[in-house]
Amino acid sequence: MPTPETTKPWSDVIPAADLATFGREFAPPDRPIAAGTSPALVVVDMTKAFVDSTYPTGWSPTGRPALAANAELLAASRRAGIPVFFTKAYPEADHRPRPAERGRWKLNPQPAPLAEGTPPGDVLPDELTPRDDEIVINKGSKPSAFFGTPLASYLIHAGCDTVIVTGMTTSGCVRATVLDAFQYNFHVVVPFECCADRSQISHKVNLFDIHMKYADVVSTNETIGYLESLPSLEPALPVSG
Numbered sequence: 001m002p003t004p005e006t007t008k009p010w011s012d013v014i015p016a017a018d019l020a021t022f023g024r025e026f027a028p029p030d031r032p033i034a035a036g037t038s039p040a041l042v043v044v045d046m047t048k049a050f051v052d053s054t055y056p057t058g059w060s061p062t063g064r065p066a067l068a069a070n071a072e073l074l075a076a077s078r079r080a081g082i083p084v085f086f087t088k089a090y091p092e093a094d095h096r097p098r099p100a101e102r103g104r105w106k107l108n109p110q111p112a113p114l115a116e117g118t119p120p121g122d123v124l125p126d127e128l129t130p131r132d133d134e135i136v137i138n139k140g141s142k143p144s145a146f147f148g149t150p151l152a153s154y155l156i157h158a159g160c161d162t163v164i165v166t167g168m169t170t171s172g173c174v175r176a177t178v179l180d181a182f183q184y185n186f187h188v189v190v191p192f193e194c195c196a197d198r199s200q201i202s203h204k205v206n207l208f209d210i211h212m213k214y215a216d217v218v219s220t221n222e223t224i225g226y227l228e229s230l231p232s233l234e235p236a237l238p239v240s241g
Helices: 016-023 060-080 151-157 170-183 200-213 220-229
Strands: 039-044 084-088 135-138 162-168 187-191 216-218
Touching (some): 039 170, 060 220, 162 170, 170 187, 170 200, 216 220
Parallel strands (some): 039 084, 084 135, 162 187, 187 216
16 A cells, blocks of 8 residues: 655644644544555546636636646546546536525625636536546535435445545535545545645645545545555456356
8 A cells, every 4th residue: 555645735734733632533644545445536526617717616726737636547547447437517517507406505696797608617627528437427516426316326336445536626525525425434535636625725624624534635646556556457257157
């Protein structure tokens, strides 16, 4: 199993007193990855609407680097032959959610209108184009990739014991998905360069909290090293009659 890298993204914001408080009960932040041998990759809401500042939900300064990191991790996941899932909101990219579908989000009641001709944002970027054997889950307006979706059943069907969670935003849909994966008793790995947020303090503090309670927050390189350490997937043997 890959060894942990020493620098965590929250090292400049978490006080030593907080680290000491967690140290009374929880494992140290520099622990190695504790994951299983059958992971899946779940890319949460890495759509143009969140990656690109053209859209009110998007933030390009952090979204674009996270998109590049996701593309790198996606390639490694495909080489490793693990299941890959993506999430977005609705089946139709230009769907206009009804109030009940939108839910109770604390949204700006009068957002600035998009420029005429702006394409729908609920679309995966070209860098993350799913293959035919990869499932896109439409999770509506709720944060977690598990809430009201068949994701847990898909993971069980694939025999997964570990979920690698990436996407946007760290403090919202990523955190909610991590928490649900934890509650389903999956090991959870979060490669921190593959997540992003509008607020960097929220990004860092949420990664720290996730790491200390629910998951292993590690670098993309460590995550790829973990994938490369897995036993090679053997093709299924034909069943003789």
